Amino acid sequence: MIFTQPEKILGFQLNHRQTTFTKTILSMNKNIYKYVGPNNLNKLLSSTEHVSLKCSRPNEFNDPYELFLTVDFNERPEIIAFYSEVVGELPQLPTTCFSLSPAVPPMWAHYAQNLEGFVIEFDEEKLAREFPESSFGNVNYRDTPDTGLTDMLHRASAIGKGRHVYMLQQGVFNSAYCTKTTCWSYEKERRMIVQESKTRLSGEIILMDVPNECVNSFISGPRASMDTIAALRARAAELGCKYFQLKIGKSSASQFFINSIGDPFVFNGTSIVPSLQHCASCQEPLINKSRYCSWCQINETHMRDAAARNPYRMYARHGLLNSYIAAMDKISRMEKKK
Structure with missing residues (x-):
């Protein structure tokens, strides 16, 4: 051949x-x-x-x-x-x-x-x-x-x-x-x-x-050790190139990146570019034009209202939470056997 x-x-x-x-x-x-x-x-x-x-x-x-x-x-x-x-x-x-x-x-x-x-x-x-x-x-x-x-x-x-x-x-x-x-x-x-x-x-x-x-x-992962992050940041500084860290947000499954000074970036299909719309607090990119994401808009009033409407808190106050969950678990097991 x-x-x-x-x-x-x-x-x-x-x-x-x-x-x-x-x-x-x-x-x-x-x-x-x-x-x-x-x-x-x-x-x-x-x-x-x-x-x-x-x-x-x-x-x-x-x-x-x-x-x-x-x-x-x-x-x-x-x-x-x-x-x-x-x-x-x-x-x-x-x-x-x-x-x-x-x-x-x-x-x-x-x-x-x-x-x-x-x-x-x-x-x-x-x-x-x-x-x-x-x-x-x-x-x-x-x-x-x-x-x-x-x-x-x-x-x-x-x-x-x-x-x-x-x-x-x-x-x-x-x-x-x-x-x-x-x-x-x-x-x-x-x-x-x-x-x-x-x-x-x-x-x-x-x-x-x-x-x-x-x-x-260089882009470090969200679970990278401090040693890995430090080494990558140092090498990026030596080369004069960019450093990013991949971030996992709370509002969507889309990944985003933060540079060395905390500015948010996204991948547009060919390059990593600055995010044009993002939460002013956590920096996660947003799909709407709100200043903050829903998570970062939560205040004490929202938390008190949510607690007041949580039925589990009422069951717990009356000592019924454990028995209620046990009863629901029993119903779930019975349904699975059908």
Whole structure:
């Protein structure tokens, strides 16, 4: 099997029904986000000159079914034999993964260790300039093989011309590197394939050293320790970049951010921007034009009125609260048995 050089594959723009990695600056996202657990803080920030990011090869990706989403392998054996001959094994190039959003709750839970970690915001255009031989691509999410690639495999097998084999190789490469099953779609993943010469080994871990100039901000999680917060704030001050902390409000499930002086920010789909409407007290963004959120408008009169209308307080004053709750629990158990 002869596979086209990976560097050539990276620069190939496939106009069939495939998602592609591309070096074209026009298609780049403005900012991309790396979720990190607190235990990796010192490893990432061990140098004052750069931030070290872990890279993985395709055989280490966390979705074991990614490579089944290229062509349909439930084909006749002669078709699969041709695929094996002209495509074979996927080149194992170093890859590092980002998200398109810093406000994805499952990402904070899984990759930032239950909101105790942090996120690094990178400027993708600066990354591309620092690593010009690297390529970026959004991950597509689907649960079935790509019919366009399968058609391409049949065409290459039947016609036997070099250009069809070339296009098949490009298509398989691009699809394999940027396709995952739909159960991973919450990640909103964007991948960067890194030139081998731009990586280094630290034990068995592949690292790429990203210059500080590529960092836009550090974002600590709402459960980050004081040590983590202090380290991130200090590094942000050294780099002259922004620092935020993710906040969990009381009025909605939408996350927001507070900068180092307490100003509120929101993620608008591409960038972290100042909040235009927020509570003057707790800073949580609001969907209406009130000066304060409902929680921060509560006063003593509201509290007294709520207490007066709470039936449990009346039951407690007469010594009936425990027996009332026991009776209600019994009714609930009986209902469940029906």
